[in-house]
Amino acid sequence: MSVTMNDIARAAGASVSTVGRVIHNSGYVSREVRERVEQAIERLGYVPNQSARALKSSRSGIIGSLVLQSANGLYYRINDSIIRAARAAGYELLTMEAQPGQGMEGHLIDSFIGLHVDGLAIISNTSITGEMFAKLRAAAIPVVAVERGYLEMGVDSLVVRDLEGSRDAVQRIVRSGHKRVALVAPRPALDVEKRRYAGYREGLESMGLGVDERLIRLTPGYDTQYGRIAGADLLSLPEPPTAVFCTADTLAAGVLQAAYQKGLRVPEDLSLVGYDDVLSQSLSPALNSVGLFMGSIGPCVMELIEARRADPERPAEARMIDTVYADRGTVAVRSARKETVIRIYDEEELL
Amino acid sequence: MSVTMNDIARAAGASVSTVGRVIHNSGYVSREVRERVEQAIERLGYVPNQSARALKSSRSGIIGSLVLQSANGLYYRINDSIIRAARAAGYELLTMEAQPGQGMEGHLIDSFIGLHVDGLAIISNTSITGEMFAKLRAAAIPVVAVERGYLEMGVDSLVVRDLEGSRDAVQRIVRSGHKRVALVAPRPALDVEKRRYAGYREGLESMGLGVDERLIRLTPGYDTQYGRIAGADLLSLPEPPTAVFCTADTLAAGVLQAAYQKGLRVPEDLSLVGYDDVLSQSLSPALNSVGLFMGSIGPCVMELIEARRADPERPAEARMIDTVYADRGTVAVRSARKETVIRIYDEEELL
């Protein structure tokens, strides 16, 4: 069907061994023969059969990635970062999506094992059992968990400094003069969510402000709609917040909608900060947001995979990923004395 | 290293042939032996080696997809749709990203050939040459182009009814009473862009309105920033448009920012419609947008691949993908008599 090393050997008047040596640039090959073989490869359009290679060397050249299927663009960005790093290291990335709550992860893991992937990145909160990890370990497949701590199960992990990112953002808000800083966040179930939630509290406390539980809204999930409801709720309080910190951009977008419906402007009437920086730059106005430092995610994943490959017995390691605060001016400076910011209307606005 | 059919055979006291028959549910196997084999498979955690299968049967079980690396979330959604359909058909999807203008597509195509993918989806405007298509054809790999017509090169294609989608959206705007409907679109280079652009013109003309060239803004690309600039430009015209149709959500987001900066409200002061529906539901307000009917993209891709595989000589076919208009109320109804919509201010807004 397709061109094989045998075809090349025949066309170049050499043996498969010699062709192999040319392809791998190893061993002794005379200049003359090397050229004949290279020409034949070029002329016939030979491409090495990866299946055969994988079978022989039990290295597929493929890194797997398992993500939870969701509307959250963050996972695709993370995946992107890994794609690039994998390719730079000579691998391709094969992504499988787990439908939430379908319990199909076991089959997906089996598929990865069958493909003999050279590494596996597990992104976000897929539900992998200890049994599956054991199977992966038996198959000698290095696993890296991203944004989800499986560290206690002996899995190498990438952990985002979410507590610091969250705390830092809140501190910035408070430093701008805000006293009533609300939180809109998903109900903390996953580690990520807990860390971001804790960061909010630490941020306030570290600035000498108490946490006002009335200003906290925990949503059932990440839908924009939940953000809108929470936002509307907060903004109709007798003493509404002057700033809202959201631990997800999608929620921030919802709060923005709520503000808009109330006729409030960001940042003049309400300061707003999102998280993940996946949507913020496209909103109007473009929002401040805490983003992950994507540049290091892919490379860290590959480093952990290579390290595990080199020494399967090494203790599980966690790499920390920094956050990056994108400042787009949606936190207004409030003077200490005045409770309301002076607002200047455009001519058009007043007709 | 990992468990093979041989291990199962030994454990179950059978031969590899018998194990093979159990796995494939073909040929004669006694109930007793079948059970022994199945138990061994379960107990040892046997997973078929795909590399060996692929080598033997020259079917890898992998569909490739090639996308242009870009911030546009649309491609990921399309990819998602294909992932699901591929999986439903028993394949995995392996995605490679081409960096724009890097000319690395040749290498990527070679990688796909080396992997012996059973099909290849080319998404968006990657630059594939005739030579590459020839190589793919020689390797008997069915190719489907999505959102990019390579039909003239004899490649099966998925074409979105963009002209109709665009025209329909404009007609809806006009029917709501708008006379000055502006366009913000990337300079039409690709077929997609031309179709969407043409749809705008047809939409206006079909409603008996002339095209006012002063209301057309063509941007150098899809950045939100271009939308903002174009929007600011349009809104400062002596006779500004009452509605803006954008052929991309990212551009619409920019126009929204411009409107916001001018103190205009959507839809009360300005009606706004986006395209691709990838961002619209997260904006504030959530915008009307023309989306692709994702449900049919993946299945169509797989159908075309299977059809091509069944008959490599069949003439190239184009499948049409419908658009879906998402109405979120950002097109205001304008009465025929009055040129301006009565605007009601909230109390807060007037202090």
Add this chain to the structure above:
DNA sequence: CTCCTGTATGGTAACGTTACCATGTGCTGA
């Protein structure tokens, strides 16, 4: 002259799976 070493090339057994073919049973019908 032999031995060794460097250079150059060819042969071949795996890797795990699958598609055949071969070789058995035991049973039925002529």
Add this chain to the structure above:
DNA sequence: TCAGCACATGGTAACGTTACCATACAGGAG
């Protein structure tokens, strides 16, 4: 009684690549 059949199982040659060993010849050292 035996051909013919359904049933049941085992053996083995590929698939394309790679790792290793074998072979061969030159030229220089001993």
